[in-house]
Amino acid sequence: MSDSWLIYFVTLSVLLQIEWHTMKKHNFSAGPSILPQEVFQKASESVLDLNQSGLSILEISHRSDAFTEILDQAKALVLQHLQLENKGYHVLFLQGGASMEFCRIPQNLLSVGGTAGYINTGTWATNALHEAKLWGNVIELASSADRNFSYIPKNIYIPSSLDYVHLTSNNTIYGTQYRNFPKVDVPLVCDMSSDIFSRVLDFSVFDMIYAGAQKNLGPAGTTLLVIKESILGKTQRTLPSIMDYQKHIAKESMFNTPAVFSIYVSYLTLQWITNQGGISKLEKINRKKAEILYNEIDRNPLFEGTADRADRSLMNVTFVLKDSQHQQRFEELCVSADISGIKGHRTVGGYRASIYNAMPIESVQVLVNVMQELEQQV
Amino acid sequence: MSDSWLIYFVTLSVLLQIEWHTMKKHNFSAGPSILPQEVFQKASESVLDLNQSGLSILEISHRSDAFTEILDQAKALVLQHLQLENKGYHVLFLQGGASMEFCRIPQNLLSVGGTAGYINTGTWATNALHEAKLWGNVIELASSADRNFSYIPKNIYIPSSLDYVHLTSNNTIYGTQYRNFPKVDVPLVCDMSSDIFSRVLDFSVFDMIYAGAQKNLGPAGTTLLVIKESILGKTQRTLPSIMDYQKHIAKESMFNTPAVFSIYVSYLTLQWITNQGGISKLEKINRKKAEILYNEIDRNPLFEGTADRADRSLMNVTFVLKDSQHQQRFEELCVSADISGIKGHRTVGGYRASIYNAMPIESVQVLVNVMQELEQQV
Numbered sequence: 044m045s046d047s048w049l050i051y052f053v054t055l056s057v058l059l060q061i062e063w064h065t066m067k068k069h070n071f072s073a074g075p076s077i078l079p080q081e082v083f084q085k086a087s088e089s090v091l092d093l094n095q096s097g098l099s100i101l102e103i104s105h106r107s108d109a110f111t112e113i114l115d116q117a118k119a120l121v122l123q124h125l126q127l128e129n130k131g132y133h134v135l136f137l138q139g140g141a142s143m144e145f146c147r148i149p150q151n152l153l154s155v156g157g158t159a160g161y162i163n164t165g166t167w168a169t170n171a172l173h174e175a176k177l178w179g180n181v182i183e184l185a186s187s188a189d190r191n192f193s194y195i196p197k198n199i200y201i202p203s204s205l206d207y208v209h210l211t212s213n214n215t216i217y218g219t220q221y222r223n224f225p226k227v228d229v230p231l232v233c234d235m236s237s238d239i240f241s242r243v244l245d246f247s248v249f250d251m252i253y254a255g256a257q258k259n260l261g262p263a264g265t266t267l268l269v270i271k272e273s274i275l276g277k278t279q280r281t282l283p284s285i286m287d288y289q290k291h292i293a294k295e296s297m298f299n300t301p302a303v304f305s306i307y308v309s310y311l312t313l314q315w316i317t318n319q320g321g322i323s324k325l326e327k328i329n330r331k332k333a334e335i336l337y338n339e340i341d342r343n344p345l346f347e348g349t350a351d352r353a354d355r356s357l358m359n360v361t362f363v364l365k366d367s368q369h370q371q372r373f374e375e376l377c378v379s380a381d382i383s384g385i386k387g388h389r390t391v392g393g394y395r396a397s398i399y400n401a402m403p404i405e406s407v408q409v410l411v412n413v414m415q416e417l418e419q420q421v
Numbered sequence: 422m423s424d425s426w427l428i429y430f431v432t433l434s435v436l437l438q439i440e441w442h443t444m445k446k447h448n449f450s451a452g453p454s455i456l457p458q459e460v461f462q463k464a465s466e467s468v469l470d471l472n473q474s475g476l477s478i479l480e481i482s483h484r485s486d487a488f489t490e491i492l493d494q495a496k497a498l499v500l501q502h503l504q505l506e507n508k509g510y511h512v513l514f515l516q517g518g519a520s521m522e523f524c525r526i527p528q529n530l531l532s533v534g535g536t537a538g539y540i541n542t543g544t545w546a547t548n549a550l551h552e553a554k555l556w557g558n559v560i561e562l563a564s565s566a567d568r569n570f571s572y573i574p575k576n577i578y579i580p581s582s583l584d585y586v587h588l589t590s591n592n593t594i595y596g597t598q599y600r601n602f603p604k605v606d607v608p609l610v611c612d613m614s615s616d617i618f619s620r621v622l623d624f625s626v627f628d629m630i631y632a633g634a635q636k637n638l639g640p641a642g643t644t645l646l647v648i649k650e651s652i653l654g655k656t657q658r659t660l661p662s663i664m665d666y667q668k669h670i671a672k673e674s675m676f677n678t679p680a681v682f683s684i685y686v687s688y689l690t691l692q693w694i695t696n697q698g699g700i701s702k703l704e705k706i707n708r709k710k711a712e713i714l715y716n717e718i719d720r721n722p723l724f725e726g727t728a729d730r731a732d733r734s735l736m737n738v739t740f741v742l743k744d745s746q747h748q749q750r751f752e753e754l755c756v757s758a759d760i761s762g763i764k765g766h767r768t769v770g771g772y773r774a775s776i777y778n779a780m781p782i783e784s785v786q787v788l789v790n791v792m793q794e795l796e797q798q799v
Contacts, residue, residue, distance in 0.1 A: 068475040072482045075681055083468055083477045090465040097446040097759065099461045101640040101686065104450045104762055138516040138642065139663065142677040146661040174661055257678055262479040264516065264642040264680035283524040283552055285517065299520040300635055302642035303453055304682060308479065381475065384482055 069406035071396045072384030073215050073359060074237065075257040079401045082311045089307065100307050105300050113310050114296060120313035121269060124322055125246040133292045135268040136306045141236045141255040144266060145171040148209065148232060148251070149178035151288045154278040157206040160184040162199060162225070165192040165214035166390065167234060175209070184208065191391070192217040194351040205229045207250070207274070213238035215258075216388040218350040218361030218395065224248060230274045238358045239267070240316055241400055242326040250274045258358070259400045261309030265302040316400070325400050326357075332398045332407045333357045339411045343418055345369060349391060363393030369421055376413045376420075385410070447784035449774045450762030451593050451737060452615065453635040457779045460689045467685065478685050483678050491688050492674060498691035502700055503624040505647060511670045513646040514684045519614045519633040522644060523549040526587065526610060526629070527556035529666045532656040535584040538562040540577060540603070543570040543592035544768065545612060553587070562586065569769070570595040572729040583607045585628070585652070591616035593636075594766040596728040596739030596773065602626060608652045616736045617645070618694055619778055620704040628652045636736070637778045639687030643680040694778070703778050704735075710776045710785045711735045717789045721796055723747060727769060741771030747799055754791045754798075763788070 070077040089100040096109060103109055118134035121127075137143070148171070153159045157179060161172035163186035175181045182205070185196035192214060201208055207230040213220040215237040224231070230250035239254040246252065250271045257263040268288070275289050284290050284298065291298050319325055337355060340346045340362045349361040364370055377385055387393040398407055448455040467478040474487060481487055496512035499505075515521070526549070531537045535557060539550035541564035553559045560583070563574035570592060579586055585608040591598040593615040602609070608628040617632040624630065628649045635641040646666070653667050662668050662676065669676050697703055715733060718724045718740045727739040742748055755763055765771040776785055 070476060070480050072480065072485075075480055075482060075678065077480050078477070083479065086479070087465045087468040090461055090468055098448055098761065099456070101461065101464065102448050102450065102453055102455050104453060105641065107450075138518065138680075139521070140516065140677045142663050143517070146663050170662075174663075177659065177661055255678060262682050263483065263678045264683055281555065283555055284548075285520050285524050285552075299518045300453065300633065300641045302516075302680065302683070303635075304640050305642055305680070383476065 068381045068383040069409050070383050071398070071402070071406075071410070073258075073388070073395055073397045074255070075263045076384075076397055076399050077401045078261065078308070078312060079315045082308060082315055082401075085311050086304075086308050090304075100304055103303065105297065105303050110303055110307075113307055114301070117306060117310035117313055118296075120310070120317065121267065124240055124313065124316055125252070125269065127246055127269060130247055131271050131273055132269050133272055134296075135270065135288070135291050136265045136296045136301055136309070137268060137291060138265060138302050140263070140266055141167065141234055141253060142170065142174075144234070144253045144268070145174040147286050147288065148207075149175040149181075150280060150282050150286050151275060151278065152207045152230065152232065152251075153179045153181075154206055155179065155280060157278075158182060158204065160201060160205045160208045160229075162186075162196065162208070162210040163188060164195055164211050164219060165217045166388075167214070167216075167236070168209075168211040171209055171211070171234065187219075192219065193349055193354075195219050195221050195354040199225050201225055201227050201229070203228050207232050210234070211236075213356050213358050215359050215397070216391060216395075218348075218356045218359045218391075219354040220356035220358065222354070230271075237397075237399075238356070240322055240325070241329050241358055243323050256305055256309050258397075259312075261312055262305050264305035265309060267309070312401075328404065329357045329398070329400065332402065332404055333360065335404070335407050335411055336360050336396060336398065339414050343414050345418055345421065346414060349393060358397060358399055360396045360398060361387060361391055361393065362396075363387075369417060372420065373413070373417050376416055377410075380409050380413050382410055382413065446759045446761040447787050448761050449776070449780070449784075449788070451636075451766070451773055451775045452633070453641045454762075454775055454777050455779045456639065456686070456690060457693045460686060460693055460779075463689050464682075464686050468682075478682055481681065483675060483681055488681055488685075491685055492679070495684060495688035495691055496674075498688070498695065499645065499647060502618055502691065502694055503630070503647065505624055508625055509649050509651055510647050511650055512674075513648065513666070513669050514643045514674045514679055514687070515646060515669060516643060516680050518641070518644055519545065519612055519631060520548065520552075522612070522631045522646070523552040525664050525666065526585075527553040527559075528658060528660050528664050529653060529656065530585045530608065530610065530629075531557045531559075532584055533557065533658060535656075536560060536582065538579060538583045538586045538607075540564075540574065540586070540588040541566060542573055542589050542597060543595045544766075545592070545594075545614070546587075546589040549587055549589070549612065565597075570597065571727055571732075573597050573599050573732040577603050579603055579605050579607070581606050584656075585610050588612070589614075591734050591736050593737050593775070594769060594773075596726075596734045596737045596769075597732040598734035598736065600732070608649075615775075615777075616734070618700055618703070619707050619736055621701050634683055634687050636775075637690075639690055640683050642683035643687060645687070690779075706782065707735045707776070707778065710780065710782050711738065713782070713785050713789060714738050714774060714776065717792050721792050723796055723799065724792060727771060736775060736777055738774045738776060739765060739769055739771065740774075741765075747795060750798065751791070751795050754794055755788075758787050758791050760788055760791065
């Protein structure tokens with residue numbers, strides 16, 4: 044093997060590496076969505092060999108020391124990031140997505156003859172409410188359906204007789220997000236699928252938080268639940284085992300084989316959050332990203348936002364072209380700039396830029412540049 | 422950068438590669454379990470960049486063309502391998518593991534006032550039966566609990582009035598497997614979690630087959646279901662959406678975000694099965710592996726099998742040391758030989774060598790060598 048061949052080989056490797064980084068798209072997908080590059084890198088290595096164990100993360104037993112340590116550390120990091128340590132909360136990683144929890148929540152929290160209250164701020168909130176009705180009385184406490192879910196209802200009256208109140212902190216499809224949460228004196232359950240770990244809150248006002256992993260946490264396939272144990276066991280129902288939060292807590296997320304890889308990648312992301320300086324640091328960057336993009340939407344005469352300004356989401360920025368004749372050109376410019384996943388949900392139309400924790404500020408700038416380029420071209 | 426440095430660099434890369442292959446363990450874990458090395462390799466690459474798309478398999482939308490193609494091809498391969506094409510079967514990839522199906526099956530198949538029949542051949546069959554009781558009448562048609570599930574009951578009477586019959590084709594914990602399935606004239610539902618794609622059967626005798634992916638198919642996190650649509654919609658029950666097979670069929674496994682990565686790896690494994698020559702070819706190798714191991718268990722005076730010979734599993738080989746004083750030495754020899762995951766389930770004790778599709782015959786031989794080494798040493 045000649046030395047010149049070696050030089051060629053190494054040069055090629057370096058070029059391929061550069062090529063790969065150059066080729067990386069700006070992924071604005073609403074979910075599954077971008078995760079940190081370091082997480083992809085470590086996950087890729089562990090699919091071949093988990094920490095020099097001689098085994099892939101895909102083939103290790105969920106009862107192995109290697110995995111139970113990953114699971115325990117992931118749980119600890121969740122409580123740490125949410126500042127919920129030693130406050131009676133349990134962390135679960137289950138399967139089925141948030142939609143499965145729409146089905147589990149009323150079974151676990153809605154007593155026979157009791158009533159639950161749901162605040163309806165979008166498609167997912169509607170689905171959650173709809174599924175709960177199978178188990179008893181459900182009140183829609185407030186709804187923003189009258190203006191296509193473009194705002195968050197305020198000053199909601201919440202009866203203290205309710206078994207629990209359910210709300211959706213961020214509405215992925217409609218680009219709205221709660222700034223302040225209603226004060227309640229009943230258990231408060233929050234679907235944080237699309238904004239968990241993105242901003243500092245007093246998480247202890249919630250009795251249950253849940254989130255499909257596939258936005259700020261990990262790949263699709265696991266759902267994070269943080270539950271105050273004191274709210275469970277009060278419904279007088281006999282539950283199927285797999286529906287019973289108390290059983291899952293007793294078995295520490297190992298009632299049956301958990302989604303090992305999705306939990307592992309979530310663990311890597313939780314570590315990344317720590318390395319970034321925690322949620323408070325990420326929140327600052329998230330606010331900056333959102334500011335850059337909303338400023339451009341408000342400034343650029345071709346675009347307008349779809350959500351009320353006061354309720355705009357820091358995670359999902361929804362906007363439309365005022366004149367649909369520019370649609371083709373705008374989308375072509377996006378493609379040339381390697382922007383991916385920008386199309387709005389069919390119920391809102393237009394565009395949606397999801398700028399989750401892992402989205403670099405540079406990618407947001409690329410989108411803003413494209414919006415400005417369109418303005419110059421038309 | 423000097424040429425000598427380059428030589429050092431390349432040599433190191435090659436050595437690391439060799440080191441990695443040398444270090445690979447012989448993974449006899451019951452599940453999650455070994456998958457083909459080519460699958461690990463390709464999956465690892467796709468976590469960085471899926472087919473030069475500039476996106477990781479972990480960040481692509483489940484509604485992207487890239488993923489819908491993966492899902493469609495995976496479904497087609499399932500039907501092809503099982504020879505169930507054009508026979509009215511639908512393929513689903515859901516979440517929650519087989520335990521979730523224990524809960525879904527009666528809701529979808531047990532009519533109000535009807536009766537289901539379960540054949541009880543082990544822990545998982547017991548769990549399936551137990552969960553079904555929440556929805557109505559359930560008969561235990563036969564059980565091998567009297568001898569710690571060490572055999573498969575034969576000549577079972579099955580009333581034709583049942584809504585369905587449920588059985589477990591392979592019992593991972595107890596190392597037993599059906600050779601012949603009972604003839605029934607009601608819908609037949611089979612949990613094939615631990616032996617799907619391992620042998621040729623007339624799969625069309627089953628009206629529903631399901632399998633947690635984490636043995637012969639993929640990583641934990643998705644469950645394969647193959648359902649004849651004609652058996653559905655007959656229970657007169659109102660089901661939660663996520664529990665309703667008809668809804669999942671209508672939405673083609675996209676009722677909510679599916680476990681993208683687990684499905685992708687399953688797809689890679691299904692392709693690998695094709696490349697190996699299909700199930701019939703794998704069955705020959707599986708029979709050879711089982712023969713080598715059972716022959717040694719029967720020959721070696723230190724060991725004995727725990728399952729009845731006629732019902733021995735081709736996938737999970739359960740055995741014990743006749744004299745427990747050799748336990749420490751045997752386990753030390755296993756560790757030195759890089760054998761992993763051989764410990765039996767706590768309800769059986771002893772040892773369990775899971776020799777799924779992806780387990781190379783060479784690894785089985787390593788285990789046999791260790792058993793022979795023990796014999797020589799004591």
